[in-house]
Amino acid sequence: MTPDAFLARIGDGRVIWVAVDLHGRLVGFAELGQDGHIDCFYCHPARQGIGRALFLLLEAWAKAHGIRKLSVEASEGARPFFLRMGFSCGERREICRGGEMLHNWAMAKPLLLQAPAAPALS
Known part of the structure; x- marks a missing residue:
C-alpha cells in the first residue's frame, strides 16, 4: 500500500x-468503520489479553455511537476469538488475494444499545 493510499484509508x-x-512497540490494533464493520484487527500472538482489551474498547465505542451491529470477515485463526467475543458465524467465503485463493468467515454481533436512564422520582 502506498503512503497516499494509507492516508486516504485512515481518513475515511x-x-x-x-x-x-x-517500550512503544506495536502489539495490536483495530479498525472500525462507521457502519460497524471491523476491517482490521491484529494482536501479537505472545501478548495475551490485548485482543480482548482492544475489542472491549471498540465495542464500547460502537455502542456509545449508536452502532447496532458489528461485522467482520474473520480468518480461520481469528474465528475462535470472535466467537468468544459473542459473534455468530455465518457463511464461509472464498476470496482471491494476489492470485491466491483464501477463505474467511462472515461473522456478526448485534449490539444492545443502552436506553437512557430514567429520571429519578422524588
Missing part, C-alpha cells in the same frame, strides 16, 4: 485503536 472516517507495550 474509520476509528483506529493502537496498543503499544512499555
Whole structure:
C-alpha cells in the first residue's frame, strides 16, 4: 500500500485503536468503520489479553455511537476469538488475494444499545 493510499484509508472516517507495550512497540490494533464493520484487527500472538482489551474498547465505542451491529470477515485463526467475543458465524467465503485463493468467515454481533436512564422520582 502506498503512503497516499494509507492516508486516504485512515481518513475515511474509520476509528483506529493502537496498543503499544512499555517500550512503544506495536502489539495490536483495530479498525472500525462507521457502519460497524471491523476491517482490521491484529494482536501479537505472545501478548495475551490485548485482543480482548482492544475489542472491549471498540465495542464500547460502537455502542456509545449508536452502532447496532458489528461485522467482520474473520480468518480461520481469528474465528475462535470472535466467537468468544459473542459473534455468530455465518457463511464461509472464498476470496482471491494476489492470485491466491483464501477463505474467511462472515461473522456478526448485534449490539444492545443502552436506553437512557430514567429520571429519578422524588
